[in-house]
Amino acid sequence: xxxxxxxxxxxxxxxxxxxxxxxxxxxxxxxxxxxxxxxxxxxxxxxxxxxxxxxxxxxxxxxxxxxxxxxxxxxxxxxxxxxxxxxxxxxxxxxxxxxxxxxxxxxxxxxxxxxxxxxxxxxxxxxxxxxxxxxxxxxxxxxxxxxxxxxxxxxxxxxxxxxxxxxxxxxxxxxxxxxxxxxxxxxxxxxxxxxxxxxxxxxxxxxxxxxxxxxxxxxxxxxxxxxxxxxxxxxxxx
Numbered sequence: 247x248x249x250x251x252x253x254x255x256x257x258x259x260x261x262x263x264x265x266x267x268x269x270x271x272x273x274x275x276x277x278x279x280x281x282x283x284x285x286x287x288x289x290x291x292x293x294x295x296x297x298x299x300x301x302x303x304x305x306x307x308x309x310x311x312x313x314x315x316x317x318x319x320x321x322x323x324x325x326x327x328x329x330x331x332x333x334x335x336x337x338x339x340x341x342x343x344x345x346x347x348x349x350x351x352x353x354x355x356x357x358x359x360x361x362x363x364x365x366x367x368x369x370x371x372x373x374x375x376x377x378x379x380x381x382x383x384x385x386x387x388x389x390x391x392x393x394x395x396x397x398x399x400x401x402x403x404x405x406x407x408x409x410x411x412x413x414x415x416x417x418x419x420x421x422x423x424x425x426x427x428x429x430x431x432x433x434x435x436x437x438x439x440x441x442x443x444x445x446x447x448x449x450x451x452x453x454x455x456x457x458x459x460x461x462x463x464x465x466x467x468x469x470x471x472x473x474x475x476x477x478x479x480x481x482x483x484x
Contacts, residue, residue, distance in 0.1 A: 250282025291331025316355035323352035332412040343382035353401035387448035396444030
């Protein structure tokens with residue numbers, strides 16, 4: 247959406263940046279009576295968010311059942327990714343590792359909650375995500391258990407789809423045909439992952455992520471090599 251990022255409280259006169267708070271509530275007096283004070287509206291989809299897995303880790307250390315730990319972790323990740331955006335005050339942001347790890351942890355935790363039995367490799371994989379997701383750490387494709395590959399694929403398809411949506415919005419204001427040519431075909435690849443219910447190789451999921459990240463880096467940093475690599479990876483999927 248396009249917003250006026252600087253706001254002023256009608257009750258106390260305090261000014262603040264909506265970009266930083268994500269709220270129209272005055273940080274000084276709590277009033278909801280505020281107005282935008284900039285003439286121009288700026289594309290902005292990002293919301294202030296941080297991933298907090300402390301509750302899930304505490305339950306794990308207390309010896310609670312893994313499914314209950316997974317439920318708490320899934321809710322924390324769901325709260326983090328809800329409304330998450332990738333354009334801040336008109337500036338494109340990266341498809342970050344923390345966002346990817348949180349999205350994957352949410353899907354994997356959901357899968358474990360529904361499972362009748364848990365294998366050791368599934369438990370180990372979940373715990374590795376729980377340990378590192380809020381630090382932007384996620385396991386490499388070769389470490390994904392066969393039974394959790396679909397969860398990872400669906401998670402990454404969702405993350406890439408969300409990023410692609412903001413890329414398109416950004417490109418409407420900053421047209422770049424080479425970038426558009428790369429993100430256009432991603433739609434059919436993402437639909438394929440969903441149609442197959444995530445039954446694709448883990449390496450394919452990783453390629454989708456790297457393509458989206460490469461286009462983002464190209465647009466943010468004017469890095470031509472990043473776009474070339476993204477295009478090459480797209481060709482490998484065809």
